[in-house]
Amino acid sequence: MSTDIREFTEREYKYGFSTDLDTDIVPRGLSEDVIRLISGKKKEPAWLLDWRLEAYRKWTQKKEPRWQNVHYEPIDYQDISYYAAPKPKKSLASLDEVDPEVRAMFDKLGISLAEQERLSGVTVAVDAVVDSVSVATTFKKRLAEVGVIFCSFSEAVQNHSDLVQQYLGSVVSNQDNFFAALNAAVFTDGSFCYIPKGVQCPMELSTYFRINAADTGQFERTLIIAEEGASVSYLEGCTAPMRDKNQLHAAVVELVALKDAYIKYSTVQNWYPGDAQGQGGIYNFVTKRGLCAGSNSKISWTQVETGSAITWKYPGVILQGDGSVGEFYSVALTANYQQADTGSKMIHIGKNTTSSILSKTVSAGHGQSTYRGLVQVHDTAIGARNHTQCDSLLMGKDSGASTFPYVEVKHPSAKVEHEASTSKIGEDQLFYCRQRGIPEEDATAMIVNGFCREVFKELPMEFAVEAQRLLSVSLEGSIG
Amino acid sequence: MILQIANLHAKVGDKEILRGVNLELPLGQVHAIMGPNGSGKSTLAQVLAGREEYTVNGQVLFDGKDLLSLSAEERAFMGLFLAFQYPVELPGVGNLYFLRTALNSVRKHRGLDELDAVDFLAYAQKRMDLVEMDRSLMSRSVNEGFSGGEKKRNEILQLAILEPKLAILDETDSGLDIDALRAVAKAVNALRSPDRTLLLITHYQRLLDYIVPDQVHVMTEGRIVRTGGKDLALELEQHGYLADAKDHTLPVGGHR
Numbered sequence: 001m002s003t004d005i006r007e008f009t010e011r012e013y014k015y016g017f018s019t020d021l022d023t024d025i026v027p028r029g030l031s032e033d034v035i036r037l038i039s040g041k042k043k044e045p046a047w048l049l050d051w052r053l054e055a056y057r058k059w060t061q062k063k064e065p066r067w068q069n070v071h072y073e074p075i076d077y078q079d080i081s082y083y084a085a086p087k088p089k090k091s092l093a094s095l096d097e098v099d100p101e102v103r104a105m106f107d108k109l110g111i112s113l114a115e116q117e118r119l120s121g122v123t124v125a126v127d128a129v130v131d132s133v134s135v136a137t138t139f140k141k142r143l144a145e146v147g148v149i150f151c152s153f154s155e156a157v158q159n160h161s162d163l164v165q166q167y168l169g170s171v172v173s174n175q176d177n178f179f180a181a182l183n184a185a186v187f188t189d190g191s192f193c194y195i196p197k198g199v200q201c202p203m204e205l206s207t208y209f210r211i212n213a214a215d216t217g218q219f220e221r222t223l224i225i226a227e228e229g230a231s232v233s234y235l236e237g238c239t240a241p242m243r244d245k246n247q248l249h250a251a252v253v254e255l256v257a258l259k260d261a262y263i264k265y266s267t268v269q270n271w272y273p274g275d276a277q278g279q280g281g282i283y284n285f286v287t288k289r290g291l292c293a294g295s296n297s298k299i300s301w302t303q304v305e306t307g308s309a310i311t312w313k314y315p316g317v318i319l320q321g322d323g324s325v326g327e328f329y330s331v332a333l334t335a336n337y338q339q340a341d342t343g344s345k346m347i348h349i350g351k352n353t354t355s356s357i358l359s360k361t362v363s364a365g366h367g368q369s370t371y372r373g374l375v376q377v378h379d380t381a382i383g384a385r386n387h388t389q390c391d392s393l394l395m396g397k398d399s400g401a402s403t404f405p406y407v408e409v410k411h412p413s414a415k416v417e418h419e420a421s422t423s424k425i426g427e428d429q430l431f432y433c434r435q436r437g438i439p440e441e442d443a444t445a446m447i448v449n450g451f452c453r454e455v456f457k458e459l460p461m462e463f464a465v466e467a468q469r470l471l472s473v474s475l476e477g478s479i480g
Numbered sequence: 481m482i483l484q485i486a487n488l489h490a491k492v493g494d495k496e497i498l499r500g501v502n503l504e505l506p507l508g509q510v511h512a513i514m515g516p517n518g519s520g521k522s523t524l525a526q527v528l529a530g531r532e533e534y535t536v537n538g539q540v541l542f543d544g545k546d547l548l549s550l551s552a553e554e555r556a557f558m559g560l561f562l563a564f565q566y567p568v569e570l571p572g573v574g575n576l577y578f579l580r581t582a583l584n585s586v587r588k589h590r591g592l593d594e595l596d597a598v599d600f601l602a603y604a605q606k607r608m609d610l611v612e613m614d615r616s617l618m619s620r621s622v623n624e625g626f627s628g629g630e631k632k633r634n635e636i637l638q639l640a641i642l643e644p645k646l647a648i649l650d651e652t653d654s655g656l657d658i659d660a661l662r663a664v665a666k667a668v669n670a671l672r673s674p675d676r677t678l679l680l681i682t683h684y685q686r687l688l689d690y691i692v693p694d695q696v697h698v699m700t701e702g703r704i705v706r707t708g709g710k711d712l713a714l715e716l717e718q719h720g721y722l723a724d725a726k727d728h729t730l731p732v733g734g735h736r
Contacts, residue, residue, distance in 0.1 A: 424538040426568070427533075434552040434556070435530070435564075436585075437589070437642070438582075439553050442585070448569060450572030
């Protein structure tokens with residue numbers, strides 16, 4: 001029994017290894033020259049360099065936000081390297097030419113860069129991003145046969161420049177907020193995805209983000225466009241090595257759904273959370289927003305946030321098209337000294353738009369979880385409806401949970417509902433499980449997973465299993 | 481003897497609730513403990529199951545092993561089961577999943593192979609039929625939204641699935657109407673076995689009309705004060721516990 005618990009508590013972050021890759025790193029610091037250098041390395045068109053420089057100039061005028069309910073030492077933005085790329089041996093003609101070191105790294109992470117169907121019969125196309133660049137994208141050909149474009153952002157800039165220019169910044173502008181402006185100035189890669197009119201994407205698309213190099217930031221950008229009547233399910237996963245210094249991850253994700261289109265975006269975020277004393281870990285400061293541009297379109301965000309020292313993100317939906325639907329399902333877990341300030345923004349503009357928010361936060365150890373959400377109903381949004389539910393589960397006496405719901409309604413026909421609850425894992429529940437032969441660690445994981453079930457069932461099958469496992473692992477050693 | 485309790489004391493804070501319990505239960509028998517409210521019956525059940533909020537003294541041998549040194553889950557692994565007076569709700573945890581996890585955890589510690597989902601379902605369905613439990617309850621969360629009767633029935637199903645050596649049923653009859661009581665009693669009787677001891681804790685004699693015990697023990701003020709055959713329950717029903725405590729000065733286990 002006692003050895004079991006020791007094994008559990010001593011088990012470490014499984015993805016904390018680093019790989020010795022030959023990496024091309026730009027010296028630390030940020031200036032217009034660095035941005036020109038990055039843009040040059042990526043052989044970008046002039047419009048994009050101008051867009052970056054504009055973002056940089058806006059960024060220098062912006063103040064870093066301080067209203068969020070998290071605490072960290074000031075970040076020295078001149079002490080970060082803004083570009084790190086595993087050096088390609090040569091330009092890749094096929095997936096077989098991926099650097100074996102990179103392939104081995106992804107194998108170790110459990111991500112296959114081979115184009116094989118999984119045992120479950122579910123096929124998933126993967127875009128693998130290491131530090132600042134995409135290193136491989138699978139199933140591109142099969143997707144191209146139905147007109148789906150799925151490639152790295154850099155590749156999209158080269159091959160689909162018109163589409164990128166049309167939609168880049170259309171949902172999150174290059175001056176949206178401090179971190180979004182920083183991202184726009186220095187973003188290096190990410191995924192691009194375009195589903196043409198009427199196409200149901202035949203497989204799950206996924207991007208796997210890996211920070212490998214030390215003292216770098218990761219600034220990726222993802223853009224997904226679903227044309228009229230199109231639909232796609234997209235997954236995102238993230239890990240990083242264990243390092244004792246904090247690393248910044250400031251990403252931007254933009255989704256555009258046209259008439260009758262449906263985008264489902266799922267995240268399982270497992271960046272390195274720092275050690276048990278709160279040393280190190282990723283600062284995950286991310287802007288994610290979807291635009292339901294067309295009528296009866298739908299965007300659904302599902303996120304399971306178990307990693308990162310600090311998580312700060314509010315995936316939102318702008319409900320512009322009449323009858324459009326926005327959804328947000330979230331599980332955020334903070335253990336040890338992790339902090340999370342996360343929630344959603346639902347902006348109702350079109351008529352009869354509907355949104356729902358379901359947020360589950362779990363705080364253990366010294367973890368601090370905050371739900372922060374904004375529901376805004378414009379004067380044009382006749383018949384808008386929102387339902388928000390925020391549930392917090394506390395474990396131990398040092399954890400905390402807060403809820404900050406903001407509601408702004410400018411049309412009298414709107415129906416906005418908010419429910420919140422806070423509970424503790426009860427001694428009675430644990431004793432009941434233990435009396436049945438389920439040890440305390442397993443019982444806790446079971447109760448927490450039960451608490452989160454409504455969110456997990458929104459995840460694609462394989463991810464749901466992964467998410468449950470991840471939650472159990474993250475809670476190990478945090479009881480008592 | 482599956483269970484031997486000698487001079488068992490239990491306190492919560494300064495309050496002594498068990499004041500020297502002596503009790504022996506042979507394997508394969510059904511015993512009942514009866515007694516008024518506050519006599520310590522439920523505390524005895526909780527202490528035997530390993531609830532940690534009590535300060536406990538004395539000796540308890542379960543299957544020859546020192547029970548009091550074991551954690552709650554270790555007691556479960558050895559085959560001790562408590563049907564709770566107030567079964568706990570576990571929102572979002574599927575009943576079937578809960579039962580499979582419990583059974584596999586117990587099997588693992590007994591050196592048996594774990595059952596996969598398919599084998600478990602086949603096994604669980606047989607046991608559900610035995611206790612005549614509605615299968616639709618299996619897909620719901622553990623005890624969440626169950627009626628009082630359904631909760632008690634679910635406890636008996638867990639008993640049926642875990643197949644313990646000793647099952648303590650803490651006021652399994654409370655809150656049940658007569659039909660539900662009959663159904664639960666029928667299920668419990670189906671689980672009587674030469675390899676299993678049942679300890680029924682109850683206020684009322686009526687449960688014992690349906691589950692006939694080999695022996696009845698009377699508990700008052702934290703001690704077993706009298707032991708007799710099944711007729712003792714009827715006598716208590718007529719004369720009450722208080723009369724009993726005064727009139728009978730020869731307790732079975734009253735020494736300290």
